[in-house]
Amino acid sequence: MRDKYKRIPIPVRYLINALLCAAFLVIVQSFISGGSISRYQSGILVQIGVYIIMAVSLNIATGYLGQLPLGHAGFMSIGGYSCAIFMMRLADKMGVETADLLIPGLIFGGCVTALFGLIIGIPALRLKGDYLAIVTLGFAEIIRVFMLNIDSLLGFKFTGGAGGLTGIPRYSNFLNVFISVILVCFFVHTMMKSRHGRAILAIRDNEIAAEASGVNISYYKTLAFVISAFFAGIGGGLYAGSIGVMDPTKFGFMESIEILVMVVLGGMGSMLGSISAATVITVVNQVLTSLSEYRMVIYALLLIVVMMFRPKGLFGTYDFSLSHVMERLFNRDFPKRKSKGARK
Amino acid sequence: MNGTRLVDFPSHSKIPERDIGVRPILEVNGLGIDFGGLTAVEDFTLTIGRTEIAGLIGPNGAGKTTIFNLLTKVYQPTRGAILLDGKDTANMTTVQVCHAGIARTFQNIRLFQDMSVMDNVLVGMHQSIKGSLASAMLRLPVYWKEEKRARQEALELLSIFHMQDMAGAQAGSLPYGAQRRLEIVRALATHPKILLLDEPAAGMNPSETGELMENIREINRRFGIAIMLIEHDMSLVMGICEGIAVLNYGRIIAKGTPKEIQRNPEVIEAYLGKGRGD
Numbered sequence: 001m002r003d004k005y006k007r008i009p010i011p012v013r014y015l016i017n018a019l020l021c022a023a024f025l026v027i028v029q030s031f032i033s034g035g036s037i038s039r040y041q042s043g044i045l046v047q048i049g050v051y052i053i054m055a056v057s058l059n060i061a062t063g064y065l066g067q068l069p070l071g072h073a074g075f076m077s078i079g080g081y082s083c084a085i086f087m088m089r090l091a092d093k094m095g096v097e098t099a100d101l102l103i104p105g106l107i108f109g110g111c112v113t114a115l116f117g118l119i120i121g122i123p124a125l126r127l128k129g130d131y132l133a134i135v136t137l138g139f140a141e142i143i144r145v146f147m148l149n150i151d152s153l154l155g156f157k158f159t160g161g162a163g164g165l166t167g168i169p170r171y172s173n174f175l176n177v178f179i180s181v182i183l184v185c186f187f188v189h190t191m192m193k194s195r196h197g198r199a200i201l202a203i204r205d206n207e208i209a210a211e212a213s214g215v216n217i218s219y220y221k222t223l224a225f226v227i228s229a230f231f232a233g234i235g236g237g238l239y240a241g242s243i244g245v246m247d248p249t250k251f252g253f254m255e256s257i258e259i260l261v262m263v264v265l266g267g268m269g270s271m272l273g274s275i276s277a278a279t280v281i282t283v284v285n286q287v288l289t290s291l292s293e294y295r296m297v298i299y300a301l302l303l304i305v306v307m308m309f310r311p312k313g314l315f316g317t318y319d320f321s322l323s324h325v326m327e328r329l330f331n332r333d334f335p336k337r338k339s340k341g342a343r344k
Numbered sequence: 345m346n347g348t349r350l351v352d353f354p355s356h357s358k359i360p361e362r363d364i365g366v367r368p369i370l371e372v373n374g375l376g377i378d379f380g381g382l383t384a385v386e387d388f389t390l391t392i393g394r395t396e397i398a399g400l401i402g403p404n405g406a407g408k409t410t411i412f413n414l415l416t417k418v419y420q421p422t423r424g425a426i427l428l429d430g431k432d433t434a435n436m437t438t439v440q441v442c443h444a445g446i447a448r449t450f451q452n453i454r455l456f457q458d459m460s461v462m463d464n465v466l467v468g469m470h471q472s473i474k475g476s477l478a479s480a481m482l483r484l485p486v487y488w489k490e491e492k493r494a495r496q497e498a499l500e501l502l503s504i505f506h507m508q509d510m511a512g513a514q515a516g517s518l519p520y521g522a523q524r525r526l527e528i529v530r531a532l533a534t535h536p537k538i539l540l541l542d543e544p545a546a547g548m549n550p551s552e553t554g555e556l557m558e559n560i561r562e563i564n565r566r567f568g569i570a571i572m573l574i575e576h577d578m579s580l581v582m583g584i585c586e587g588i589a590v591l592n593y594g595r596i597i598a599k600g601t602p603k604e605i606q607r608n609p610e611v612i613e614a615y616l617g618k619g620r621g622d
Contacts, residue, residue, distance in 0.1 A: 010488075187481045190480060190481045190482070190483055191477065191480060191481050193480075194475070194477075194480030194481075194487065194491075195466065195469075195470050195473045195475070195480070195494075196477050196480055197480075198459070198463055198466055198467050198470070199467065199470055201456065201458070201459055201463070202456045202459070202467040204458075205455075205456035205457055205458055205459060206454045206455070206456055206457075208418070208450075208454055209450065209454035209455065209456065210456075210467065211438045211439055211442075212416060212418075212438060212442060212447070212448055212450075212454075212531075213442065213447075213467050213468045213470060213530060213531075213533075213534060214439055214442040214443055214468070214470055214471045214534050215439070215467065215470055216439050217439075223477070269458075317458060
């Protein structure tokens with residue numbers, strides 16, 4: 001009825017996007033095996049991938065659902081520990097290479113984290129704003145202290161305590177991290193572009209109206225939170241395999257803030273924003289390693305400047321669609337999709 | 345439409361003649377709510393016929409919106425019973441009442457501002473769209489089929505108000521009148537049996553109000569649903585409502601056809617005050 005424009009059929013859109021991803025993968029992979037990208041640089045690429053997954057998963061709870069959880073590092077830690085311990089123990093028992101168990105390991109890590117997301121989500125999501133932030137913050141601290149002290153309680157080596165969980169095989173590489181990033185982004189995208197995703201967005205925009213439209217608020221809040229935790233667990237699992245050591249002190253308050261900064265800088269509710277901000281901040285982090293603690297000053301300044309000039313983040317809620325850009329090229333008078341920065 | 349004959353119905357109510365013989369859509373009996381020591385609504389009893397257009401009027405602060413909030417379970421009533429299509433809603437939540445067939449709009453517009461017009465309507469259709477989260481994430485055929493059907497239906501609903509061309513626009517960027525209309529479309533998208541409109545003509549000019557009256561009649565005819573509206577614009581209320589209930593200080597002071605209401609001395613007193621020497 002309204003389609004006077006030339007449109008790209010949906011299977012073609014999916015094909016174009018898949019081909020572009022594959023091409024990117026092949027090119028970078030060949031650079032890595034050819035030696036043009038050093039081990040150090042490909043390590044940074046892996047880190048970028050891990051933080052993209054973390055930012056995109058936090059964006060579900062922050063950008064789409066509109067809540068402010070401050071315990072994302074806790075989920076990352078649970079995912080990392082459970083994935084690494086599961087893979088190492090199982091590989092020992094079955095006598096196979098740890099890296100071969102990556103897929104079940106990541107799914108296991110994700111599921112354990114999702115379970116914790118459910119446990120913390122049911123009580124926490126009854127609270128709003130600051131209170132939710134405080135509860136999730138406390139939760140992440142509990143996780144950190146738990147990982148630190150559980151060994152002496154159990155009486156045998158489980159998480160490695162303050163010394164950290166060492167000897168994790170470096171199973172994360174550019175190939176599997178890249179595929180994970182693509183899958184996570186795809187699933188988050190497909191979820192958000194369905195009735196379930198619309199329900200989550202509706203809750204963010206107006207809870208009372210969402211309820212009056214027949215959206216079960218507590219169910220969808222918990223669902224979004226659990227899925228956010230699930231993907232954070234996968235990110236944590238890949239992180240464990242990229243560093244080789246799980247150090248409980250790493251997953252403190254600052255780590256949660258760092259991930260939140262990525263989401264806020266990129267624009268809450270924009271996947272493109274989360275991806276680009278995660279990339280930039282991870283690279284900046286690597287460049288500024290020599291500054292160690294002073295990095296936080298730069299973060300704070302960056303955040304202040306962005307919030308002053310672009311309060312909705314770099315991209316607002318805008319999301320990039322290649323097909324939409326191409327359709328604009330085919331049709332002269334194509335309606336422009338408005339960026340949503342101008343809200344009263 | 346005007347001049348429908350109201351006939352007696354048990355429990356001191358009157359409903360349009362054509363709705364006799366079918367179960368009334370809403371039977372409210374002795375409804376009341378207290379906020380602390382304040383009784384906001386007391387002994388509210390009303391029956392609404394299956395296809396009736398009913399009006400709820402009264403001075404500011406009379407408790408009209410509170411009635412809507414009670415019917416949709418935003419507040420839990422302290423006393424009384426609400427039968428929706430014969431079913432008791434006592435233990436239902438807002439969401440369950442919505443699924444059972446009550447849809448509403450709000451006095452101060454509550455749209456999903458950052459979402460598109462189309463998405464606003466699709467949220468209304470949430471319950472009627474099939475497909476699990478997994479089928480959506482994996483883009484299974486059921487997702488495509490349901491999504492296509494839902495979008496088609498949403499466009500048809502939008503076309504009642506000639507808004508199908510705005511489907512891609514952001515809801516918060518629409519002009520005021522269009523936002524009010526979109527709220528009605530979103531409510532219709534939940535497939536209600538009764539539609540509660542809270543001041544649908546607020547802020548509209550006379551020609552927009554006239555158009556809205558036509559739209560409300562068309563919705564009533566086309567979907568065969570009951571409509572209950574709160575409104576201060578008397579031309580609209582008297583023009584389309586078949587039965588009117590007047591509320592003052594939380595109590596019904598008069599019920600009847602527009603003509604009866606206009607002549608009722610208690611109503612005149614509630615609106616204009618008591619004359620000297622009466």
